[in-house]
Amino acid sequence: NAGVTQTPKFRILKIGQSMTLQCTQDMNHNYMYWYRQDPGMGLKLIYYSVGAGITDKGEVPNGYNVSRSTTEDFPLRLELAAPSQTSVYFCASKGTGGYTEAFFGQGTRLTVV
Amino acid sequence: EDQVTQSPEALRLQEGESSSLNCSYTVSGLRGLFWYRQDPGKGPEFLFTLYSAGEEKEKERLKATLTKKESFLHITAPKPEDSATYLCAVQAVSGGSYIPTFGRGTSLIVHP
Numbered sequence: 001n002a003g004v005t006q007t008p009k010f011r012i013l014k015i016g017q018s019m020t021l022q023c024t025q026d027m028n029h030n031y032m033y034w035y036r037q038d039p040g041m042g043l044k045l046i047y048y049s050v051g052a053g054i055t056d057k058g059e060v061p062n063g064y065n066v067s068r069s070t071t072e073d074f075p076l077r078l079e080l081a082a083p084s085q086t087s088v089y090f091c092a093s094k095g096t097g098g099y100t101e102a103f104f105g106q107g108t109r110l111t112v113v
Numbered sequence: 114e115d116q117v118t119q120s121p122e123a124l125r126l127q128e129g130e131s132s133s134l135n136c137s138y139t140v141s142g143l144r145g146l147f148w149y150r151q152d153p154g155k156g157p158e159f160l161f162t163l164y165s166a167g168e169e170k171e172k173e174r175l176k177a178t179l180t181k182k183e184s185f186l187h188i189t190a191p192k193p194e195d196s197a198t199y200l201c202a203v204q205a206v207s208g209g210s211y212i213p214t215f216g217r218g219t220s221l222i223v224h225p
Contacts, residue, residue: 031211042217043200050210090156094211098144098204099164102213104156
């Protein structure tokens with residue numbers, strides 16, 4: 001099993017450009033999450049999904065959009081990129097059940113210039 | 114609002130020098146406290162799940178404990194390969210969904 005796969009690993013965007021960060025998991029997990037990680041700030045939740053067709057906002061959703069058309073895929077869309085969106089983005093998935101752990105992808109390092 | 118505070122922010126140890134990392138939390142409806150290890154340029158990797166106060170888990174040189182307000186990650190006789198950032202997360206139910214909330218992490222460096 002590949003687990004959680006994120007693409008791309010690195011990306012540089014110009015201000016105002018748009019892009020989609022891809023995330024796919026092969027563990028048949030219902031829960032999927034997008035976090036951003038800034039230096040010294042821990043992981044902040046952007047959006048999450050409890051299953052195909054269901055998404056909800058996290059702590060820092062502004063400037064981002066998500067969709068969940070299949071169990072496997074949970075892409076994160078950045079519209080009109082801003083320097084404040086420079087960060088490392090992590091996708092994670094988790095099985096159903098309260099005490100199950102999350103599995104993380106390797107991250108996407110995004111720089112907006 | 115769920116809160117997770119980790120201390121210290123950074124810790125430098127000599128090889129073999131045991132110490133503890135702290136994770137204090139406030140959460141309603143706890144559904145697990147988790148410890149993860151994160152190496153530079155990588156995603157967090159799961160270490161332990163603690164289910165209820167009084168529980169302890171061990172793995173090699175690491176031992177995690179849980180009380181009603183905090184968790185400790187004890188590192189016994191650490192080696193340089195234990196150098197990493199250690200993240201604590203609490204999971205609670207929010208509107209019927211399970212949401213992990215993370216602390217800022219403790220950056221551990223073990224010198225040979």
